Amino acid sequence: MAAVVAAGAEAMVVTHGPDVRYLSGFTGSSGAVALVGGRAALFTDGRYTTQARVEAEGLRVVIDRRSPAVQAVEWLVAAGVTKCAFDAGQTTVAAMEAMKKALPSSLRRSFLVATDGLVARIREVKDEDEIALMRKAAALGCRLFADVLEFVVAGATEAEVAAQLEFKARMYGAEAMSFETIVASGERSALPHGRATGAKLPRRGFVTMDFGVLLGGYCSDMTRTVHLGKGSDLEWDVYHSVLEAQQAGIAAVGPGVSCGEVDEAARAVLRKAGLEKEFSHSTGHGVGLEIHEGPRIAAKQEQVLEPGMVITIEPGAYLSSQSRSRAGKPGYGKPGSGKPGSAAAVFGVRIEDMVLVTEGGGEVLTAASPKAWMEL
Numbered sequence: 001m002a003a004v005v006a007a008g009a010e011a012m013v014v015t016h017g018p019d020v021r022y023l024s025g026f027t028g029s030s031g032a033v034a035l036v037g038g039r040a041a042l043f044t045d046g047r048y049t050t051q052a053r054v055e056a057e058g059l060r061v062v063i064d065r066r067s068p069a070v071q072a073v074e075w076l077v078a079a080g081v082t083k084c085a086f087d088a089g090q091t092t093v094a095a096m097e098a099m100k101k102a103l104p105s106s107l108r109r110s111f112l113v114a115t116d117g118l119v120a121r122i123r124e125v126k127d128e129d130e131i132a133l134m135r136k137a138a139a140l141g142c143r144l145f146a147d148v149l150e151f152v153v154a155g156a157t158e159a160e161v162a163a164q165l166e167f168k169a170r171m172y173g174a175e176a177m178s179f180e181t182i183v184a185s186g187e188r189s190a191l192p193h194g195r196a197t198g199a200k201l202p203r204r205g206f207v208t209m210d211f212g213v214l215l216g217g218y219c220s221d222m223t224r225t226v227h228l229g230k231g232s233d234l235e236w237d238v239y240h241s242v243l244e245a246q247q248a249g250i251a252a253v254g255p256g257v258s259c260g261e262v263d264e265a266a267r268a269v270l271r272k273a274g275l276e277k278e279f280s281h282s283t284g285h286g287v288g289l290e291i292h293e294g295p296r297i298a299a300k301q302e303q304v305l306e307p308g309m310v311i312t313i314e315p316g317a318y319l320s321s322q323s324r325s326r327a328g329k330p331g332y333g334k335p336g337s338g339k340p341g342s343a344a345a346v347f348g349v350r351i352e353d354m355v356l357v358t359e360g361g362g363e364v365l366t367a368a369s370p371k372a373w374m375e376l
């Protein structure tokens, strides 16, 4: 509540699903939590009567036909609250108008105090129970990678590889995948977000697999890039530059270190290798109840890492026809420097681990999956 008070409010209404779950345990798709002083209540509708009472045990549960946010606001007004924080980044204009309408006219202009991500910020630092769940989710991801390798063969489609990952995930107890599985093969590996398609895996070339499961409500997220057939020198070089960058990023993780410093540790390696422009995204992100949450591991981010945060470190390099034309440096993208018999060096490499920030540095939660160059 200290953060709520600091924001100039005496109470808070929370409607963003993962925040509601974090505060109450309730997993339904429509719910709101109201907080005032030491009291909290969960509001939802009749579809969730039983579920809400079971999941939000110990919390006051109110069931009503009206929107949970409106119910929450009315409950706070009845409790004598005159200022209430809400997360502007997670509230639609329509929801805000509905909450305003529910207020007595004397409070309509002053009651709602916009804040940004109060609960999300608290969620960035995981407690012991959450860390235990995230370890399990990460371990399940590693198990899937080991299992799927036998299906990573020339001629299989990306979708078939994704389907094997997803089938096994459910068989091993995952509630769902934590995001749409990425399997990007051959030239498609140059797409940082190449969703699995009907494209067939090539006889020679990279296959990037970026996937995660949802287990106990928590997400895992990892990427491995393997090579089918014998790789070229260029492919080998780029892979090892990305791996070195990823290891430098992990080595930089520790309490008190800024997210920008971690990003720079990884980015500097790729810059030195002449691949700065080919690393076209940020180094990582927080992960937890949501697949992408704070903190952002990106250039110039001043936020400082704290023990209990779980982040990803996922540098990549993507060589496309554009990067060939503007690379202008020896070795990369010159005709003939790619696969023998091919003028185009269009491919990508990404390697991603989940890292828990500890008192002493960082602990890789997905360490069970090997990262050494793999030719299948």
Ligand code: ZN
Binding pocket: 210, 211, 221, 222, 223, 314, 352
């Ligand atoms: Zn990922």
Ligand code: ZN
Binding pocket: 221, 222, 285, 312, 314, 352
């Ligand atoms: Zn990620």
